Amino acid sequence: MQSQRPSIRRSRSRRSILGVPTTLPASSSATAPVGPQAAAPGAAGRQDLDLALAHRATQGFTRATLLDIRSAGRAAWLDAQLNPQSIPDPVADAFVARFPSVSMSLPDLHANFANSALVPCEHLQQVCVARSVLSERQLLERVVEFWHDHFNVDQLETIRGRLFFTAYDRDTIRQHALGRFEDLLVSVAKSPAMSAYLDGDVNVVGAANENFGREVMELHTLGVDGPYTEDDVKEISRCFTGWRYEYWHEANPGDFYFDAADHDFGPKTVLGVQLPGGGACRMAWTCSTCWRCTPRRLTTSPASSWAGCRASSPRRRRWTG
Numbered sequence: 033m034q035s036q037r038p039s040i041r042r043s044r045s046r047r048s049i050l051g052v053p054t055t056l057p058a059s060s061s062a063t064a065p066v067g068p069q070a071a072a073p074g075a076a077g078r079q080d081l082d083l084a085l086a087h088r089a090t091q092g093f094t095r096a097t098l099l100d101i102r103s104a105g106r107a108a109w110l111d112a113q114l115n116p117q118s119i120p121d122p123v124a125d126a127f128v129a130r131f132p133s134v135s136m137s138l139p140d141l142h143a144n145f146a147n148s149a150l151v152p153c154e155h156l157q158q159v160c161v162a163r164s165v166l167s168e169r170q171l172l173e174r175v176v177e178f179w180h181d182h183f184n185v186d187q188l189e190t191i192r193g194r195l196f197f198t199a200y201d202r203d204t205i206r207q208h209a210l211g212r213f214e215d216l217l218v219s220v221a222k223s224p225a226m227s228a229y230l231d232g233d234v235n236v237v238g239a240a241n242e243n244f245g246r247e248v249m250e251l252h253t254l255g256v257d258g259p260y261t262e263d264d265v266k267e268i269s270r271c272f273t274g275w276r277y278e279y280w281h282e283a284n285p286g287d288f289y290f291d292a293a294d295h296d297f298g299p300k301t302v303l304g305v306q307l308p309g310g311g312a313c314r315m316a317w318t319c320s321t322c323w324r325c326t327p328r329r330l331t332t333s334p335a336s337s338w339a340g341c342r343a344s345s346p347r348r349r350r351w352t353g
Contacts, residue, residue, distance in 0.1 A: 081106065082098060082101045082102050082106060083098065085101055085106050085109070085110065086098050086101055089110065089113060089170060089171045089174060090170035090171070090173075090174060091164040091165070091170055091173050091174055091177070092164070092165070093170070097170070110171070113169065113170065113171035113172070114171065114210055116169035116171070116172040116210070119168050119169050120168065121167055121168045121169055123166045123167075123168075124162065124163050124166040124167040124168070124169075127159070127162045127163075127166060128159050128162070128163070131155040131156075131158065131159055133145065133151065133152040133155045133156075133198060134152075134155060134156060134159050134198060134202070135202070136152075136198070137199075138195065138196070138199055138224070138285050138286035139284075139285050139286075141195045141198060141199075142195055142280050142285060145195060146195075146280075149191050149194035149195050150188075150194060152194070152195065152197075152198050153187055153188070153194050153197060153198075155198075156197065156198050156201060160201075164177070171210075172206070172209060172210065175209045175210060176201075176205055176206055176209050179205050179208075179209055179216065180201070180205055182251075182252070182330075183204075183205070183216075183220045183226070183252065184251075185197065185200060185225045185226055185229045186229060187200075187225070189229060190228055190229075192224070192228045193225060193228050193229055196223070196224045196225035196228060196286065197225050199223070199224070199225070199286060200223050200224075200225035200226070203219075203223075204216070204219045204220055204223045204225075207219070213330065217248075217252060217253070220252070221244070221248075221272065221275065222275065222277075222288040223277075223288075224277035224286045224288075226244070227244075227275065227276075227277055228277075230243040230244040230247060231243050231244070232244050232272065232275055232276075233276055233277065235269065235272055235273050235274075235275065235294075236273055236274070236294040237270075237273050237274070237294055237295060237296040237297075238296070240266065240269040240270050240273055240296065241269065242265055242266060242269045244269070244272060245265050245266070245268040245269030245271075245272065246265050246269075248268060249264065249265060249268065253326045253329075254325050254326055254329070255325055255326075255329045257325075258325050258326075258329075259303070259325065260303060263301075264302055264303055267300045267301055267302050267307075268300075268302050270296040270298070270300050271296075271300060271302070271307070273294055273295045273296045274290055274291040274292060274293070274294040274295030274296075275288070275290065275291075276288070276289050276290070276291045276294070277289070297309040
């Protein structure tokens, strides 16, 4: 384990979601015990903040992880975790290399596993568990797990979905896990895995399929009690008519494309905002992501699961701002 890692300067708003104070000095003892007794209040009556970070930002920390945090300092360690490509990860990489399907393109997955589509699913399951245990990029693994839960796709529902899920994990969830929420949301909407799961390929003008539009509002952004109506679900579903992916027999299987013949170019109204005909999808994202209930929903869920507490309003404002 390296004692020092490069400090990558990132916005404090990302650290704040974990509830980790970085203005306090790091623990002076690098040999403090790891375990339940270490979490007890010290003489000063405060918890070990290094231990709190190790609990919240990893999939299960070791003594070496805690010593690394104390050596580098909480802010520097977390900044490096927010730039996972800066962290060498030879043990996890060696394990992942045993499963070449994880890095295959969709055409290669189809060529190799069209008649055994469960195999790449099983490979990915093993890789996900191994990364959680072995990877030095622990914050990435924690956040990837959260986003998979949030943007859930049933990989076993269809044969296509089984092959698409490997690319969904790699090119959508992992690629955008530590980036902007709106970029992740757009990538989810364009992914063949989500489109196949929620029938996006049959969402056409004059017969809009509401599955994805409803998921966007109920689960992905505003929440089931959000400030939208059935009409909003219908209108945002019209925005995504004609969003397609190429099938296996086409030139670029799995690639997103816009089918103008199936798109509803009429004007739409989403959450009280008038959207022009055509090209309204980005504006629809903005409508659904800018409501206060969206950042509230996103920040309370990870705070509850990672830290056992709810994120405060100031922390939500810092993270989403």
